[in-house]
Amino acid sequence: MHYLVGTDSVHTTAAICDYLDDRATGDDTVTVISVAPADDPTARRDADEALNVATVRLAAVGDVEIDRRSGSGTPADVLCEAATDCDADEIVIGTHSGDPDATPEVGSSTRRLLAVADRPVVVVPIPEL
Template sequence: MHYLAGTDSVHTTAAICDYLDERATGDDTVTAIAVVPPDDPMARRDGDEALNVAPVRLATVGNVATERRSGPPADTLAEAARELDVDEIVIGAHGGDPDATRALGSTARRVLEDANRPVVVVPIPEF
């Protein structure tokens, strides 16, 4: 399996890794992509920190790749899913901001509406 993990924070990546812990194996690939605005240094830093979590937490997975991209998050993740021909997209229910509401965020809704492959939306735990 090839999983696409769309993230924007350490909290989102951790929740995605919790989900993948029991599913992804040594034969699988996980590509974690942080979608961040190109002109926001804090968002870039948060995205980079989010990407640092994946290889550590998913050490037993066969291949873990990370990259940072810019653009509208839902469109960018859809493009990456097509480009990488992933089997499943895994995203957080909402932004990884601990102050975010528990409701499904706009990016998650768009990814679910537009996806042509399975999408798993993981809850972001309260911290």
């Protein structure tokens, strides 16, 4: 199985890794993509930290690839493109931004991805801090 993970924060990555703990095995591949605007140093830092958490938390998975992208489209479009590029079987994302101040509703990027994805999308709840 090839999972594509979309994340933007440590909190989102942790929630997704909790989901994958019971599913991903040593035979699976996980590609972790963090989309951050190139001109936002705080978002880039958060993206890098999210990717670092993924490499540690997913150490038992067969193959983990990480990539920070600053795509020219929406995060949903970038994730759909990445899913096609790596031929992912499933896309795993959080309900909303991992920002502790974010509202608990499903975010706009998640709604868009659910509307345009051509493969299964799993939406993982982000626990309140």
